[in-house]
Amino acid sequence: MTKEANPAGAPDHGAGADGSGTPVGRRVVLGMLAAGAAGVAAAPFLQRAWDDTLGAAAQQDPTGLSGLLPGGGGFRYYSVTGPVPDRDERTYRLTVDGLVRHRAAYRLADLRALPQTRVVRDVQCVTGWRVPHTPFEGVRLSALLDAAGVRPEAKAVRFTCFDGAYSESLTLEQARRDDVLVALRMQDAPLAHAHGGPVRLYVAPMYFYKSAKWLSGITVTDHVLPGYWENLGYDVDAWVGRSNGRDDAPTT
Amino acid sequence: MPRPPEPPAGRPRVPRFTPAEHRVHRATAVLMAVCVLTAACLYLPFLAELVGRRALMVAVHEWSGILLPVPLLLGLASRALRTDLRHLNRFGPHDRRWLRAALRRRGDRPAGKFNAGQKLYAAWIAGAVLVMAATGLLMWFTHLAPLVWRTGATFVHDWLALTVIVVIAGHVWKAYADPESRRGMRTGSVDAGWAAREHPLWEHEDKAR
Numbered sequence: 531m532t533k534e535a536n537p538a539g540a541p542d543h544g545a546g547a548d549g550s551g552t553p554v555g556r557r558v559v560l561g562m563l564a565a566g567a568a569g570v571a572a573a574p575f576l577q578r579a580w581d582d583t584l585g586a587a588a589q590q591d592p593t594g595l596s597g598l599l600p601g602g603g604g605f606r607y608y609s610v611t612g613p614v615p616d617r618d619e620r621t622y623r624l625t626v627d628g629l630v631r632h633r634a635a636y637r638l639a640d641l642r643a644l645p646q647t648r649v650v651r652d653v654q655c656v657t658g659w660r661v662p663h664t665p666f667e668g669v670r671l672s673a674l675l676d677a678a679g680v681r682p683e684a685k686a687v688r689f690t691c692f693d694g695a696y697s698e699s700l701t702l703e704q705a706r707r708d709d710v711l712v713a714l715r716m717q718d719a720p721l722a723h724a725h726g727g728p729v730r731l732y733v734a735p736m737y738f739y740k741s742a743k744w745l746s747g748i749t750v751t752d753h754v755l756p757g758y759w760e761n762l763g764y765d766v767d768a769w770v771g772r773s774n775g776r777d778d779a780p781t782t
Numbered sequence: 783m784p785r786p787p788e789p790p791a792g793r794p795r796v797p798r799f800t801p802a803e804h805r806v807h808r809a810t811a812v813l814m815a816v817c818v819l820t821a822a823c824l825y826l827p828f829l830a831e832l833v834g835r836r837a838l839m840v841a842v843h844e845w846s847g848i849l850l851p852v853p854l855l856l857g858l859a860s861r862a863l864r865t866d867l868r869h870l871n872r873f874g875p876h877d878r879r880w881l882r883a884a885l886r887r888r889g890d891r892p893a894g895k896f897n898a899g900q901k902l903y904a905a906w907i908a909g910a911v912l913v914m915a916a917t918g919l920l921m922w923f924t925h926l927a928p929l930v931w932r933t934g935a936t937f938v939h940d941w942l943a944l945t946v947i948v949v950i951a952g953h954v955w956k957a958y959a960d961p962e963s964r965r966g967m968r969t970g971s972v973d974a975g976w977a978a979r980e981h982p983l984w985e986h987e988d989k990a991r
Contacts, residue, residue, distance in 0.1 A: 548869060548894025548983050555871035555905035562909025566916065566938055573934035607827045609834035658936055724831060762837065776929050 605653070605661055607724055610758055614693040614723070614744055622728050624712070628688070628750035631679030638728055641714060644669045649709050649734055652781045654770045656737040660778070666732040668713035672706040674748065686754040689731055690747035698731065698742040698757035699766070702750075709734035709782055712745065735782040736768040794974040796986045798895075798966040803866065806857035807967055813853070814950065816846040821943060847918050850911050869895045870904045876983055877901065895984040903953060910946050914939060 569576070624636040647670050653661040675687070680702065687705040689698040704710065713732040714721060721727035726743025733740040739759045760766050765773040771780045799807075820843035823833045833839065857863045877898035880891045884899060891897065896904070920927050920935035927935075957964050963980075966972040977984060 548874070548985060549865070549872055551872040551874035551877070553871050554873035554877075555901055558902065558905035559909040559912070562906065562913055563916075566909075566913030566942070569938040569941075570917065570920075570931060570934035573937035574930065577933075577937055607830045608836050609830065610836050612834045613832065614834070658933060724827075775924060 605725065606655070606657075606659060609693065609743075611693045611695045616723055617692055617728060617744070617746075622746075624729060624746060624748065626674055626678045626748045626750075628748075629681040629684040629752060630675075630750050631681065632677070634674075634678055636674075638714070641669055641712065641729065644673060646714075647708075647711060649711060649732070651709070651734045652779075653738055654778050654781050656739055656764065656768070656774050656776065664716065665718055666711055666713045666734075667715035667718070668711040668729075668732065670708065671710045671712055671731070671748075672708075674712060675702075675705065675750070678750070680750055683752055684750045686751045688747075688749045688751050688755050689742045689745055689757075690749070691742050691744040692746040693744050696742055696744070696758045697755070698740055699751075699754050699760075700733065700740070701754060704733075704767075707735070712748075713741075733768075735770060735780065737764075737770055737774060737776075739764060740768050795971040796974050796977050797970060798972045798977075798986075799866075799970050800860060800862040801970065802857060802860040803863050804967060804970060806853045806860075806863065809853035810850065813846045813850045817843060817850065818947060818950070820846065844918065844922055848915060851915065854908075866895070870901050873898065873901065892983055893981045895981055895986070897981065899956075903949070907946070907949065907953075910942060910949075913942060914946065917942075 619638050622638050624641065626634040626636070646667055648665055648667045650663055650665045653664045671687075685702055687700050687702060689700075691697065700710070711732040711734075713730050714728065716722075716725055721730060726741075726745070729745050731740070731742045731745050740757075742757070754766060756766055767773060769780070770776075770782075771778045820839045823829045823839045824836070824843060830836075858867075874894070876892035876894070880893055880898040881902075883889065883891045917935035917939040920932055921939065924932060957967075960980075962972055962976040977986060
């Protein structure tokens, strides 16, 4: 039964024409699978080509819309809780307690009055993005630990945050490194709330989840207490390029 | 999407989809919406700042994504759905004409129960969901594969996600533009005149005899 609506001498549209013919649908599905596999294999080359051309152009994009494209440069905002409250000059406190001789509570002004150190390294996130040559500035963590007087039985430091959920930790040896800061400034500007301001931890040699945002508590402990993401399977010793099954170029 | 008004009573209607097919479509649409919304909360900075709760968003995204093919697989128990899958899979000479006409924005678009555009959409989105699931699993279970695979999987997952969103937007826009096609999915039957106009080669029950 050839349809009148289909003139122009169409070839056989006899009974069953609909539902027979070439299995193009199956080929499209298989083609998608093949293209996906090829994309995974070719990704390093495609990514490099993108970074060198349009990705580089996107860095100059004043609208910032290109930042939404995959692989767009810059930082990404990750928070493990709902909206995080703001803390300012008046409301911010950083407490130091645990196995110390002198507990302390620093206001922002107190932290600013201490000697400041500037460290410029790449930032490497464990999810893959990297931001090159990022200046962080603040007080060396070791200075705060020395001021508090760490007791001999202490082995580690735990960090808590005013988002109410995040936590991190370092061994005492890691915490005393020169490139571990209680950071007040990033990219030569006061640390913005979205970047963990007014104060965040900055652990230059490790994946960025160690650099806890919205830092509000430093507690000296007798053993390492795994932090938020570490309880969800991330490595506790998060050296860039030597942990979490990744081989990124080290940041220090 | 606003419901189209009820069809005028008395005009002949032809059955298009069974309740089982309607449920498969509805479940798939809900899972896809959850998957896309949680993806946005993980990916778009302003939504990430507004919503936060990253671990929860990740878990909901992973599970809604991996469950996406399940409604269709369960639906394979329905004979009507299997028949429709065969119709979607097979391309006849009229489908080539439909595609040529659509590309040149001309009329004369012969179509069976599904037109060639609908067939291509169905096959493409099925393949895309499988690729998204596979690359998503590589990112989810990070110990399964070497790092270079994971980086590649992230790359494909990100770019294909953008494409999927554009294509789904097209699917929704097409449905929005044609209330009768939506009524077909919702109520299971369509106006006989619409069927003859949009799907002239469709040999549905009333005409096949």
